[in-house]
Amino acid sequence: MTDAALSPTVASPANGATRADRMRAGLKRRRARETRFRLYGLLAIGVAVAFLLLLLGRIVEQGHTAFYAHTVTVPVYMDPARIDRSYPQGTNFELLVAEQQLARLGIADDEAGSKATAMRGLFSSELKFIAADQVKAQPDLIGRTVPISAPLSDDADLYFKGEISLDTPAEQRRLSDQQIAWLEGLQAEGRVKSHFNTALFTRGDSTEPELAGVLGAVIGSALMLLVTAVIAIPLGVGAALYLEEFAPRGRLTNLIEVNINNLAAVPSIIYGLLGLALFINWMHLPRASPLVGGLVLALMALPTIIIATRSSLKAVPPSIREAALAMGASKTQTVFQHTLPLAMPGVMTGAIISMAHALGETAPLLLIGMVSFVPGVPHGITEPTGALPSLVYIWENASERAFHERTAAAIIVLLAFMVVMNAAAVLLRRRFERRW
Template sequence: MTDAAHDMVAKRAERLQAGLKQRYAKERRFKLYGILAVGVAVAFLLLLLGRIVEQGYTAFYAHSTTVPIYMDPERVDRAYPAGTNFNLMVAEQQLARFGIADDAQGTKATEMRGLFSSELKFQAADRIKADPSLIGKTVPITAPLSDDADLYFKGKISRDTPADQRRLSDEQIDWLDRLQAEGLVRSHFNGGLFTKGDSTEPELAGVLGALVGSALMLAVTALLAIPIGVAAAVYLEEFSPRNRISALIEVNINNLAAVPSIVYGLLGLALFINWMHLPRSSPLVGGLVLALMALPTIIIATRSSLKAVPPSIREAALAMGASKTQTVFQHVLPLAMPGVMTGAIISMAHALGETAPLLLIGMVSFVPGVPTGFDQPTGALPSLIYIWENASERAFHERTAAAILVLLAFMIVMNAAAIVLRRRFERRW
């Protein structure tokens, strides 16, 4: 072989080596870009979650006080104890105990009364109602502190802040410090957050009413959307003829899955409330609207699961003499059930977090109680979060973050259940 041929082979080998190095370098860069993309996504997710936890963890504990109240016979209404102004009695007695004289307008008593929640009044009234013999005696009553006093003990109201920029005066802060020094203030888990409904007072507000409302809505949604969605998907995938009509239906189902949720809210307002006159703000209407929104997702997921079943299963069943209906419902659908359940659970989790449709059907109103039926006015966790975030009291903002954490916990549980069911029952072909 001549020197020219050797040189040509060497140059070609060099070019091949250079090309290989470039391809390997591109592959390494692509992997690096992928790792960076995942890292950025995880970082933003952790930042969001960390911010929510930072704002909301303080809502899971609260401060209460135990104060002695002299049940003055001249001021306690024996016939109707709840009509007695126990908060003012406590304020005046605390001022007297601190050796502080009030002015003619009762300014200091008003400031002292602002440190205690209105729950104190109901606690005292219940004690008198249960045992009228307590009138004329000194009775210790335990009740939550007001929202501002609670925020002070949580460090969200500071004495260093200028007085005109905080809702507690220097004197009120001194009184709180004195109550704490006397051991009358204690910190405890805020069980009321999960056992009470909404309230205009932040320290008494809870998510129970919204939780029950969301559960009732999801029950209506699941009872309607899952059977109808699965049945429609089975018919479209296994029984319907392949013609222009079925193709048009398939295209429209895919389009409905991309329709903004607020459009479903407008549809629910026009159809279920204005035309059918169903009760506004009820779990029934909310569940119907969410069922309409969940149907396309369930149909698409079910059809995908049915397509994933190998044709050999159908052919074997038909060869053994099974009818078309027996083949679908006794062989194909059971094998596709993990995907069907996954799609249904994910659609339910998506419906749980929807806010816009609920606002349009009236679930943005204040509902203090806990619903006991499908036709009663109620709230839902997403709408409760919206209401609390727009409230003027600062203490509602920490409860907003806490409600978000509760909603995220429910969605994580539902998505985890979908993953577990899929992995538990999934069969690989």
Template sequence: MTDATADPRSGRAARDGALQRGLKKRYAREARFRFYGLFAIAIAIGFLVLLLGRIIEQGHTAFTASQITVPVYMDPARIDRDYPQGTNFQLLVAQQQLARMGVVDDAQGTQATAYRTLLSSELKFRAADLVRRDPSVIGQTVEITAPMSDDADLYYKGEITRDEDAALRRVSDRQMEWLDDLKRDGSVTSGFNTLLFTQGDSTEPELAGVLGAVVGSALMLLVTALIAIPLGVGAAVYLEEFARKGRITDLIEVNINNLAAVPSIVYGLLGLALFINFAHLPRSSPLVGGLVLALMALPTIIIATRSSLKAVPPSIREAALAMGASRTQTVFHHVLPLAMPGVMTGTIISMAHALGETAPLLLIGMVSFVPGIPGAITEPAGALPSLVYIWENASELAFHERTAAAILVLLVFMIVMNAAAILLRRRFERRW
């Protein structure tokens, strides 16, 4: 009887085959994981491009505007030298323009009224200001440059066309003919819309600008930074470096983490109850807005600062203490300076987050129409997020393109702040 011996080569081949199959499965899993990751990134980039593309498509026209330059005879019979603001310069210009074209108006002035709607009310203010500064222009013919009305501007931008139903559009066929004539004779020109960046909010779209909201947001962030940064950094330093570990500090840490996840509208309700109804601070002011956003930013700043302090190696503390430094000197002379890049990054990101908040501002009254530019933190003011909300809900079509333009301005501010955080971190970060 002979013993059957197994061929050692067959066993080795089987093991090699199993190993190869295992390697193939592992490589396949890695390839699928990379594909899923790239696919997720592609979807995110696609949605981002779609969002930005839609905003740019809708808002890029707001950065240009049409303006008219017309000769105006300052009729002494119709202009009050002492009170030029009372003169209807729009109607005066409309009648003179129709007369130059040889158009005979009816007794009700229907044609002049229709022509007047193509001119912005800014023409009236500029003409009155010219008379007030130099009364000698009365009786003379002077040229005045002013924006066109929002409907006329939309027509020149192609947003209003003859293809639309005449009953639904706000510019009639006759008005379109007048606008074409003005464009042909060079009376109307298009250029950069400086009013968008030099004016506050207005009920007339062609005169509305973002400067008031930008100043309001800047004042609000100033209040937020002056309150939230010292309190947040100080609280984080105490909790991480000086406070004794126990139930009380554990409870505080849990509450700080929970406060960071509280919806922003809750902070708006708190600000409404505490700062307006109880403390009677001025409603719709950057002071109240800054206080509310400071409460909202505090947990984020505390968490970011504590994480930065924890990242400093314990050897830094031990070396400073071994050289005779006190606990306070160790923290403020060695640990905190080394953690400062992370602290600055977390602070800037929390400020950028506060800049884009809308819900708390709605509850404290910063959604109201506020013309002009605020000059102090206690004056009524708007903010960029609330301005976007107001313009998007306006009935005039021209406000919608300005809504997208305001979003672009807000995005630029947030991109600049986030880029500053990244640059500061890369510039001062130390690798341990």
């Protein structure tokens, strides 16, 4: 038994070869696992990029047609018997143009006026305002035949964009065969022109899809972000400075930190309910105004700014603080003259990202009344207005088909805003960031 216990168990060449084989097999399995892990990572990135491209492609496919529109130019006889010289806006120019177009085509209207109504349906309601403004500016046009250029109606515009086709059964489209024939005739005469849709960026919301624009929503979003930045950034940075640099460590500080982290995960609709109860019902601030919207978004952005600022302050090496204090600087001088300037790239990045996140929020805005139809452009932070996210919600729920392409166009504008803000954050970080 003693000889057996003392005899070596791995001294033979066979045992050595077996151990080496096991080591090589283990290394091979480790390398295979590492290779699979890398492939899984590449697959995850590929799937994410594919879904992103699918989303962006679908939005661009649906919304690119909103960036161009069609206008029609028709000759109009300014009939003195039907135009009120003192008040041209009271003239029914739509019916006047429709009847003259039917007469030019040699088509007699019926007693119910259905053909004139069908012809009127090809022109936007903007036609009457354009004609009235021309007569008001030049009264001598009355009695003469002048060309009037006006947008086509939303359905006629969709036909030239290929969204309405003759192949579709007549009962499933809003343009009749006769109306499509009239449009083809106008196009053959060279009266229909395609152009960049400047109205999309120079007008506010409208009940007419061909006249609706995003200007009011863009200005409303900009005013809200201005209010949010003025309130949230100073408060957030100040709170982070106190908690990180001045607050004594204890249970109260730990409780505040935990609550701030929890507030960053609160659903945005809760902030909307808080804003409705606090700012509108209790403080009686104007409903659907950029002021209320900015206050609600500021409450939502505060936790993100505080967390980002504290992380940036922690990233500053302690040696900076120690050196400043050793040279005789006070705690306040150390924080505001050394620590905060060095942490500023991260602070600005967190602030901009929180603003970009606030720009895309919809639920809080719906609860404070920004889902209402507001046709004008706001001129102050207390006037009712819309915002880009709420405009997307309103247009997507509209019954007119032409609003759907404008919904995608508004999403593109919103994404462009967010890309610009995130790009600014990246550039600021790269410009001012220091490596330790």
